[in-house]
Amino acid sequence: MKTFFQIIRRYIYPYRSYVVLNLVFNLFGVIFSLLSLILIGPFLRVLFGDAAITSAPGSLEFTRQSIEQNFNYLLSQLIEKQGPHTALIVVSVIAIALFFLKTANIYFANFFMAPVRNGVVRDLRNQIYSKIIELPLSYYSREKKGDIMSRLTQDVQEVEWSVMASLEKFFRDPLNILIFLIGMFIMSPTLTLIVLLILPISAFLIGTVGRNLRKISSRSQNQMGMLMSMVEETLSGLRIIKAFNAQEQSEKNFQKENQIFTRIMNAITRHRDLASPLSEFLGSLVVVGLMAFGGNLVLQGQGALSAASFIAYIAVFSQLLIPAKSVSTAYYHLNKGLASIDRINQVLQSENPMHEEPNPLEINSFNDKIELNNVSFSYENTVVINDVSLTIHKGETIAFVGQSGSGKSTLVDLMARFYDVGNGEILIDGKNVRKVNTKALRNLMGIVPQDPVLFNDTILSNIAFGSVPDAALAETAAKVAHAWEFIIQMEEGLDSHLGDRGSTLSGGQRQRICLARAIYRNPPILILDEATSSLDSESENYVQASLQDLMKNRTTIIIAHRLSSIQNADRIYVIKEGQVAEKGTHSELMNLNGEYRYLFELQNHGIQ
Secondary structure (H helix, E strand, C coil): CHHHHHHHHHHHHHHHHHHHHHHHHHHHHHHHHHHHHHCHHHHHHHHCCCCCCCCCCCCCCCCHHHHHHHHHHHHHHHHHHHCHHHHHHHHHHHHHHHHHHHHHHHHHHHHHHHHHHHHHHHHHHHHHHHHHHHCCHHHHHHCCHHHHHHHHHHHHHHHHHHHHHHHHHHHHHHHHHHHHHHHHHHHCHHHHHHHHHHHHHHHHHHHHHCCCHHHHHHHHHHHHHHHHHHHHHHHHCHHHHHHCCCHHHHHHHHHHHHHHHHHHHHHHHHHHHCHHHHHHHHHHHHHHHHHHHHHHHHHCCCCCCCHHHHHHHHHHHHHHHHHHHHHHHHHHHHHHHHHHHHHHHHHHCCCCCCCCCCCCECCCCCCCEEEEEEEEEEECCEEEEEEEEEEEECCCEEEEECCCCCCHHHHHHHHCCCCCCCEEEEEECCEEHHHECHHHHHHCEEEECCCCCCCCCEHHHHHCCCCCCCHHHHHHHHHHCCCHHHHCCCCCHHHCECCHHHCCCCHHHHHHHHHHHHHHHCCCEEEEECCCCCCCHHHHHHHHHHHHHHHCCCEEEEECCCHHHHCCCCEEEEEECCEEEEEECHHHHHHHCCHHHHHHHHHHCCCC
């Protein structure tokens, strides 16, 4: 129940005005429903000619005897003056009016509940997406993307279907039960006390059966996350799956996990489906017991209940069973949905270790140098960068080379503060990047990645990504990046949609759009992360020409595999096992006959 109250406090409270209106209309709906059922007694008495003639009204008290005497007096006056046929019509019209008021209030209660249900689901999606963007890259190296997607889609949908639907019933049905119990107590305190003794026993039995549903539901949502991860991996690696004829193996793996999910869902469905028949059976036992006990009181003339009033009492009690059954079913659904809330909270409550300073330093330009002083970084228990110190002056072109996994990209990620250093410090113009406004820091940098990342949007939106779109600036950036010649050939030019991950373009074209994006920002620091390593020769020539234009009058940091592309760099750092193994110009490093010369000759001549 702790999670239940947290949901109300955290997610429902902002919509409290709608909740209050929902409760008010539900209250009136229940009152009119109760009054319409109580009219069954007078209706039957008029129908069977058993209406007692009451010559005087009673005192105005909130008791069954007072209410019944006053209503009988009004009914008697109506029968005496207009006759039983007219009285029957009047009672029927009153009943219709009460039923109309009941249904109208129920509609308005649901009308004001809709913004609560849909608003909470919207807020959850917004919060999860905001958290996804906020969390550092290191979080996603541990988590599966498919599982995160499952929490944003399946778990949030489960909250809408289970938790919000259950909360709606918890707002409405306990109120129904309370009002009906008050009405029943007024009609017959003796029978109502028996009901109050039996109902808690029924609630205990239902609660016992549904106790494990939340745990099982958590397993089902985790398994759905596994399935979503497998689908995401399959879509990303479909070319490899087909190339290695691994379709059958992939299908078997998916079918195995899907069968596990099916078994879990069978258990959940069986637990959930037990709620309705169990509550219905227990309710039937209570009804039969009341009919036997109450009928005996009527036959013996005890309990101050007439036959018509007893029938009305049973009718009221039968309506009490509907919300009672609804609450029991809602309890099952709530437990199922709370498992999804737990999974959502695991994401929302994940701590971001990269904290922004309360009053961060502002930095709007790059004027001097970038310094790495004794920088170390570890990922979990693996040392990636070990005591690296270097300086990059404004206007220099610096290159990092080395074997895969040596730590080249990690060094650049630390400069852009995608990760925080473990030891040491990184300074930009003498300011520690951990104390600088992160947004301002990254505004100084333009990154061109090895794998071009484009979004399913227009070319203009992709070039101006993160900035205010300006067609004229985008055109200029595209021309500098040698991308304008293919953009103008497209039917809608800059407004052309690129498809998923820029699938409508070739590799070289995608890379040139990424270059145009970097040019559009016009950053003083340019980071080229193996920007041409995956291109064919023709595309590489286009991109290299673009890069030469882009690097003019900028500080450039290049991560390179192809050493032929960095021979003109002002300084080259050879990174090996997270440390600077060598540094110098191309000619200086070649003269050392060390790691750099080995890599250079390996690429250009091969090993004899």
